[in-house]
Amino acid sequence: MERIRVGIVGGTGYGGIELMRLLLSHPQAMLHCLVSRSEAGRRVDAVFPHLRGHTDLMFEAEETADLTSCDLVFFATPNGVAMRQVPVLLENGVRVIDLAADFRLRDPDLWARWYGEPHACPELLQDVVYGLPELNRDALRDARLVANPGCYPTAVILAFLPLLRSGAAPLGALIADAKSGVSGAGRRAVVGNLLAELSENFKAYGVSGHRHLPEIKQALDAVAGQTRELLFVPHVVPMIRGIHATCYAQVAPDIDVQALYEETYQREPFVDVLPQGSHPETASVRGVNLCRIALHRQSESGHVIVLSVIDNLVKGAAGQAVQNMNLMFGLPEDTGLRYAPVVP
């Protein structure tokens, strides 16, 4: 089989860097073109010396890049960029995975409200496949345009999915208290993300409303078949990578949640349900495409507590995008994604 010819638009953010790492060692894909406005004309390994010895590619400007000859283009751009470039690629038969938020919400009005501008191609929104394989594996195989899920949504949806699908949590609000390393904020020059500001510090942010809230709610409501109150509070942890979602739900008293989760995920290659009472660590998934989940109940409580960890740049972004690529091109789903994390 010929290798998949891959393009990346936005190769200099953390999502793009991670995509390059994964694709440079992927046995069935080849990087064909890398687009970066800011670094066009420079060798990739001059911009990112950690890639010396792994690629001779150069970043190209959007105008000169040969994207239409790719089989697949990943967008790892800021929100609002992909929606302006995707239609012409699709018309040329190029398939697309967008790692940004442009195609995640089905309702263009909701999108406009949360992202502050009208959507550029609302007519495409109904054909998008939301790229969470654990929800939409079959649809992904034939997808032309995939909306890769947000990092928080990946961790939170996988945490609640078995409860909602089975009807085991019929009552009350769902609460997702989520914590993320700072790479989730992207590779942008912002005073608030300096080491001197964030290290030895912890805080919540966006508590009154975060863009991942409607994305999570859309997926969970679809699974549950009804709308539910959902509280979502993100925090920033003084570390680079990793998301830990601590999720709370009221459950029917007779439910064996451990069995429910093990059964739901037993055939999933990238969801690992730990023994009851475990405490998954973000370090245990650092650099790998995996969600680890553990379940707890406190004495006499009607609630279950679900702990869910991922690497925000892998299962929460680039790794999941490669998993989706594998599905779209008929490859074994774990191609290029099977290796152990670097610990410690």
Added chain:
Amino acid sequence: MERIRVGIVGGTGYGGIELMRLLLSHPQAMLHCLVSRSEAGRRVDAVFPHLRGHTDLMFEAEETADLTSCDLVFFATPNGVAMRQVPVLLENGVRVIDLAADFRLRDPDLWARWYGEPHACPELLQDVVYGLPELNRDALRDARLVANPGCYPTAVILAFLPLLRSGAAPLGALIADAKSGVSGAGRRAVVGNLLAELSENFKAYGVSGHRHLPEIKQALDAVAGQTRELLFVPHVVPMIRGIHATCYAQVAPDIDVQALYEETYQREPFVDVLPQGSHPETASVRGVNLCRIALHRQSESGHVIVLSVIDNLVKGAAGQAVQNMNLMFGLPEDTGLRYAPVVP
């Protein structure tokens, strides 16, 4: 006025170190004797070079230390130590503040269940004052024996106190999702607390049951006048100091929670209610005796989200102990505790 003659038992843990820092610059207290089993006979500033130039004291063994001539003795020892030494001190007229958990639970059976041994002096438990000034200021003035609150309980109780006292949260479970820097685990040689294990990592721990749960519940139930379901989930943050409690409660729809909190705490010297929608950072209270609180509501939600930050070693331990000492000895409550944090 003569200075208060102060003893510290357990001067080499993080609580003891912080007590020394605060008391060495306290204008009305003088360190009279420091007890450490492991470092007896060594100069304090040889064990802790950061104190060079601030003290000439030596650590003493328990047997030879002149504790009974102190006006006040702080215990900064592991759980189970103070309860064996406190009775004889009280008999000698020495007042005591215990920073460990020995006197925090009123019910000796509950204590035995959570701490794994019978209580050594259950007859004292009814006379203990729980040392949260915002709850028990008057009783503290005359207290002979003070149980200094745990770090998590301080952050969580202050977060829920206005809601429960006013009856503004009549329904549903209370949830306290709490995150702490690693100094909360103490200065003990444990593989799990090595930098190489914890840095660039995040996890929950003790989710199925943590000793601070009954302590929080005891205080909140007393305030509310009824028992409530409480979920408490602690996490460890890769930083040294700081606790951030994210607390969830269902509130009656017509309650102005911002006004309620501002009113409750307006005269409190060490609780700072931020403007609505703020995100308090643990760094903003690092090294100082202060709890900062902010309130949030998400759209259409019946819940309020309370963010509460303290320094676990100051308002969560040694600073609160000094605040209690000030009350017990008739000093202005903020004596020795008024200075700005070191930021960044």
Added chain:
Amino acid sequence: MERIRVGIVGGTGYGGIELMRLLLSHPQAMLHCLVSRSEAGRRVDAVFPHLRGHTDLMFEAEETADLTSCDLVFFATPNGVAMRQVPVLLENGVRVIDLAADFRLRDPDLWARWYGEPHACPELLQDVVYGLPELNRDALRDARLVANPGCYPTAVILAFLPLLRSGAAPLGALIADAKSGVSGAGRRAVVGNLLAELSENFKAYGVSGHRHLPEIKQALDAVAGQTRELLFVPHVVPMIRGIHATCYAQVAPDIDVQALYEETYQREPFVDVLPQGSHPETASVRGVNLCRIALHRQSESGHVIVLSVIDNLVKGAAGQAVQNMNLMFGLPEDTGLRYAPVVP
């Protein structure tokens, strides 16, 4: 005595923030005006919530600020700003301490070469006092214009001073291998200083030539009375505060360097010579105005190794500036600077 009326220009960088902390608790100074272009019109404690409860001041624009009625103005601005504003202040009788580099080099040509523009007031350079009290205490008492030393220069000059003044290191190159926390790079939005870039990372920078090299050389050559080869290599450590300079010099074989250093610094309030063979930690001086030094020799080596630590924002910037202010205004040198560091 009336309090010193103090102005700060550039209150929103790390040097300015630290000056505010120190001056807000200084018993003999009062903050009179704070100039910030970017934050003019905002309350200080709205910009920096960690100062809530400590000040009601507002930042002012340069045009409206009443700097000429100050007794002393600190410049905590980027390089090249102070030299344009200082002359008019001096003419109005206001004394000045510049924390930037504008007045550190005596030779305006050398300044122009390293800082990339002609000096704006070269005629002032001969009257400047270099604000290292351990070198220039007497001159500082009458100084009108003080160049506060750079952070690296403070650590390195104090490390070599006794050797060069005594002639104990007559041979060979001096080597200063220095490591700094990232706050030394300032509070500027730069991708390279993001936590995600610097954490879990270590590197040298500016090895082929750093602006602190001529500053150190100027001071050391003046002390030694001759020019010496000096190698200076700075590194960035994944932490916020602290400088550790590891300094190498060939020494005459019969020199008792420990005695030499103890004697040199025995009356210095802010230099602490540790027992021979100690390893000073940057954490032991975090937040305090102090340089700790330790000396080592390796077997059969003709070299001495001097370890020197400071907090780059205190003894390396704002604390030293306050020490200089105390000298200039006839106060005890340690006024407002005597407190123990927060450890851990």
Added chain:
Amino acid sequence: MERIRVGIVGGTGYGGIELMRLLLSHPQAMLHCLVSRSEAGRRVDAVFPHLRGHTDLMFEAEETADLTSCDLVFFATPNGVAMRQVPVLLENGVRVIDLAADFRLRDPDLWARWYGEPHACPELLQDVVYGLPELNRDALRDARLVANPGCYPTAVILAFLPLLRSGAAPLGALIADAKSGVSGAGRRAVVGNLLAELSENFKAYGVSGHRHLPEIKQALDAVAGQTRELLFVPHVVPMIRGIHATCYAQVAPDIDVQALYEETYQREPFVDVLPQGSHPETASVRGVNLCRIALHRQSESGHVIVLSVIDNLVKGAAGQAVQNMNLMFGLPEDTGLRYAPVVP
């Protein structure tokens, strides 16, 4: 070809953990037995959950482990263990790579002086091959017993090797100022290595004499053909992985050191000489088997400054051990070692 049957003694330290990661994905090796005294009888992935899904192996006790049926045994044990077990393995035809220090020094008296006990099998010391492929590639192919170099020695020897081999640094002392992440101290429960002690802190240690000094000196003197004064100062950086050695040497004025280094290392698969003036970052080699080197000269200086970075657990330990295994068993030297680092 049949896979190499590999044993690891000491699988629960950081060296052992890293060996497992590398060997579990090595296409020509298979883990045959894992010995751990402390964890005997437990599944590897129960002790190290990050390996769930990668192995079903169990840790075994030394007594019951089938080490003699291995082709190769790695020792990742504390110093002094391997020398007691190696002779019997060699007699059984098992080849050995020791990651500890037992076989690194040729002189048993020197070993005894630095390691505090007589060597258990001094007769083996002359047959050991020092496992730095860049020095001893040919000898490694036939080696029965390999002493895997220390982490600091790897970084420092590679930094000085071209200078000494070519005679380009004929004069003066060599200085190696080295900085390491804390995983270099091992996975031992020590108060000094707690996150609360090391984070936001920097210090030197062992300055008066570190065990890696004689190891470095032995190698460099052999290369140079003469004994040289060498100063070696290690420091601990608040991060997990990575060594940065900043090395100073006086060089003859007409030497083109950049060309010299590029030529020396042009065929080396795991040494990367960066363009002159670069600043290699430890993060650029995190998790990978690589040494990156850059060269600097400061104006008018007779010295060259060599910056050398490795991951202490990979090129400084387990990765280099696998590189040695590949050589010993006739495999391409980079088998299992070609992948890009996880950045950021």
